[in-house]
Amino acid sequence: MSVLVRTLFFAAYRDRFGVSELSVDLPRGSTVADLVAELRGRGAPFDVLPEEPAVAVNQIYSFLDEPLMKGDEVAFIPPVAGG
Amino acid sequence: MSVLVRTLFFAAYRDRFGVSELSVDLPRGSTVADLVAELRGRGAPFDVLPEEPAVAVNQIYSFLDEPLMKGDEVAFIPPVAGG
Amino acid sequence: MVFAEVRSDPINAAGLLAKVGADEDGVALLFIGVVRDHAEGRRVEGMRYDVYAEMATEVLHKIALEASERLGTDRIAVVHRFGELEIGDVSVGIAVSSPHRAEAYGASRYMIEEIKRRLPVWKKEHYADGVSEWVEGTTPPGTGLDGSTHALPLADEGLA
Amino acid sequence: MVFAEVRSDPINAAGLLAKVGADEDGVALLFIGVVRDHAEGRRVEGMRYDVYAEMATEVLHKIALEASERLGTDRIAVVHRFGELEIGDVSVGIAVSSPHRAEAYGASRYMIEEIKRRLPVWKKEHYADGVSEWVEGTTPPGTGLDGSTHALPLADEGLA
Numbered sequence: 467m468s469v470l471v472r473t474l475f476f477a478a479y480r481d482r483f484g485v486s487e488l489s490v491d492l493p494r495g496s497t498v499a500d501l502v503a504e505l506r507g508r509g510a511p512f513d514v515l516p517e518e519p520a521v522a523v524n525q526i527y528s529f530l531d532e533p534l535m536k537g538d539e540v541a542f543i544p545p546v547a548g549g
Numbered sequence: 550m551s552v553l554v555r556t557l558f559f560a561a562y563r564d565r566f567g568v569s570e571l572s573v574d575l576p577r578g579s580t581v582a583d584l585v586a587e588l589r590g591r592g593a594p595f596d597v598l599p600e601e602p603a604v605a606v607n608q609i610y611s612f613l614d615e616p617l618m619k620g621d622e623v624a625f626i627p628p629v630a631g632g
Numbered sequence: 633m634v635f636a637e638v639r640s641d642p643i644n645a646a647g648l649l650a651k652v653g654a655d656e657d658g659v660a661l662l663f664i665g666v667v668r669d670h671a672e673g674r675r676v677e678g679m680r681y682d683v684y685a686e687m688a689t690e691v692l693h694k695i696a697l698e699a700s701e702r703l704g705t706d707r708i709a710v711v712h713r714f715g716e717l718e719i720g721d722v723s724v725g726i727a728v729s730s731p732h733r734a735e736a737y738g739a740s741r742y743m744i745e746e747i748k749r750r751l752p753v754w755k756k757e758h759y760a761d762g763v764s765e766w767v768e769g770t771t772p773p774g775t776g777l778d779g780s781t782h783a784l785p786l787a788d789e790g791l792a
Numbered sequence: 793m794v795f796a797e798v799r800s801d802p803i804n805a806a807g808l809l810a811k812v813g814a815d816e817d818g819v820a821l822l823f824i825g826v827v828r829d830h831a832e833g834r835r836v837e838g839m840r841y842d843v844y845a846e847m848a849t850e851v852l853h854k855i856a857l858e859a860s861e862r863l864g865t866d867r868i869a870v871v872h873r874f875g876e877l878e879i880g881d882v883s884v885g886i887a888v889s890s891p892h893r894a895e896a897y898g899a900s901r902y903m904i905e906e907i908k909r910r911l912p913v914w915k916k917e918h919y920a921d922g923v924s925e926w927v928e929g930t931t932p933p934g935t936g937l938d939g940s941t942h943a944l945p946l947a948d949e950g951l952a
Binding site for chain 4: 543
């Protein structure tokens with residue numbers, strides 16, 4: 467049993483990874499931290515992801531211990547600079 | 550020798566006194582305080598002038614000990630309410 | 633260049649914004665004072681602003697110059713209206729622009745506070761019951777004997 | 793009624809003001825953020841704003857609702873633009889109106905500060921020398937392990 471989540475990359479992340487979106491399969495019970503570890507484990511260029519990046523799960527800012535469900539949208543949020 | 554000054558009344562003062570402008574003759578060496586005393590001494594309606602009103606001499610806010618010169622414009626300034 | 637004006641014609645708020653702004657500015661701020669339909673719980677139907685025009689123009693310009701120090705730019709346009717105004721009419725407009733926002737907010741707020749403190753302008757509210765009264769205001773600083781404020785008996789006697 | 797929008801089309805600042813205002817309001821305040829020609833001493837020729845559009849719309853609306861509590865009215869219109877912008881283009885517009893000025897200034901300032909703190913928007917500056925770089929931003933609160941901010945190695949590696 468696994469959980470398929472949709473990850474989104476913006477701005478500097480997207481430029482660096484060359485993709486704006488990625489589907490990632492995770493073991494059931496995984497958290498955002500597990501997703502981060504999975505991505506970083508892929509090596510370059512994903513290993514430049516911080517260990518504790520800012521994320522939004524389903525468009526809500528979340529902590530890294532947030533459990534992930536099937537179909538969740540996890541966005542990696544580089545430091546924001548609006549205004 | 551006397552000093553002729555031009556006094557201006559605005560807003561509530563003007564409504565109360567029925568005039569917006571008055572020429573007043575004062576002894577040489579008079580100050581704004583002397584002008585106030587002269588006006589208050591005329592009795593109603595001028596006696597409702599406060600003893601220490603806000604004034605502007607030649608369009609600059611002034612204290613009551615300001616000496617007056619011939620031709621000075623002395624405005625009695627009710628509490629302001631712009632904006 | 634600082635622009636300060638006291639006028640009886642309507643204020644064009646968008647036009648004020650157009651007077652400020654520069655390529656180096658990151659923000660612009662427009663404050664608008666509007667005649668509202670109530671005051672101290674009473675229904676207001678309109679207002680008359682009286683002004684000591686020559687002095688007010690000078691004072692407004694001085695306030696703008698002071699604000700310019702805070703703003704860090706001279707891109708300021710401020711206009712105060714006088715005469716008969718209706719609900720919704722703009723009585724005062726203040727536009728500023730500067731590279732950064734903190735200065736813009738500070739300078740804008742400074743101007744409206746100083747306008748209320750010392751611009752020689754008075755307003756008479758027209759209430760729904762037909763009565764009109766001068767709004768109780770603020771004694772400008774730097775007046776009187778010692779700069780302190782004084783209760784004006786005129787206000788107490790309900791000079792309307 | 794609070795209006796919050798993230799859009800790629802130009803922002804009509806005067807139109808924002810027209811969305812607020814009521815007979816009971818004595819003031820309106822319009823804040824405009826504009827693309828300026830310099831940043832940290834470098835000459836800027838333009839800018840690209842990226843946005844997480846669906847989330848940004850939600851966050852912007854939430855910020856406006858929070859500001860509404862401070863303002864005391866729901867007369868707020870806020871728009872953030874994304875896409876390619878030129879010098880002088882409006883990137884953000886915030887209009888509020890309320891009976892009194894202190895609340896208007898407070899709510900307006902609150903919104904721009906919160907927009908900079910947590911709106912999922914990023915800007916890439918185009919410099920005169922042909923280089924483009926993502927502007928170093930702010931890690932939003934309520935993220936990471938404990939809500940603290942973290943230096944992002946990405947920024948240090950000069951990801952442009």
